[in-house]
Amino acid sequence: MGRVKLKIKRLESYSNRQVTYSKRRTGILKKAKELSILCDIHIILLMFSPTGKPTLFHGERSSIEEVIAKFAQLTPQERAKRKLESLEALRKPSRNWTMI
Amino acid sequence: MGRVKLKIKRLESYSNRQVTYSKRRTGILKKAKELSILCDIHIILLMFSPTGKPTLFHGERSSIEEVIAKFAQLTPQERAKRKLESLEALRKPSRNWTMI
């Protein structure tokens, strides 16, 4: 969608990967938000920049735990039992996150 | 991106939400795949159709467990210890999933 048609393969230049990530991150986040609103659905988008910085998007209706539990088709009982223990770390503050 | 500019709000009609979901799902999956390849990054996209059918995309380099563990900044040791127990259900077969 630019001046030139890109081949979809790993960009050679690191700085190019950063610039492209930055631009496309904005775009895909917008798409995820629009989709979640228009169609009233649960959605999770989790991605890492080339430098390793994570971005998490989830719809307004749901936390990441809820969506993943839904995906795993856990019953509420199972969910409570397991407590989605491994995901609790996601709630720890003071991380280099972008949470949306 | 169509004949008319859509207002980004919940679509009134259920059938319309389904149709729009189907179209935009294709689009956002393509974006996720392109981003993961171009920028050589980890990414997870998990979404549910209006009927509740889940779709999971993850880059070729990583499983959902790996990406989420990375996000949670678990060490390999922690990861092994916890075994990401709650996510094991994701591996169960014969679900109504689209895994990509």
Add this chain to the structure above:
DNA sequence: AGCCCTATCTATAAGTA
């Protein structure tokens, strides 16, 4: 319920300052 079409809107690759 899909699957094509295409006018129209949107994202973005390079370019520019």
Add this chain to the structure above:
DNA sequence: TTACTTATAGATAGGGC
């Protein structure tokens, strides 16, 4: 580099089968 611009490629809303 940090934005901003814009020509162009890409996504999609509504319509037709």
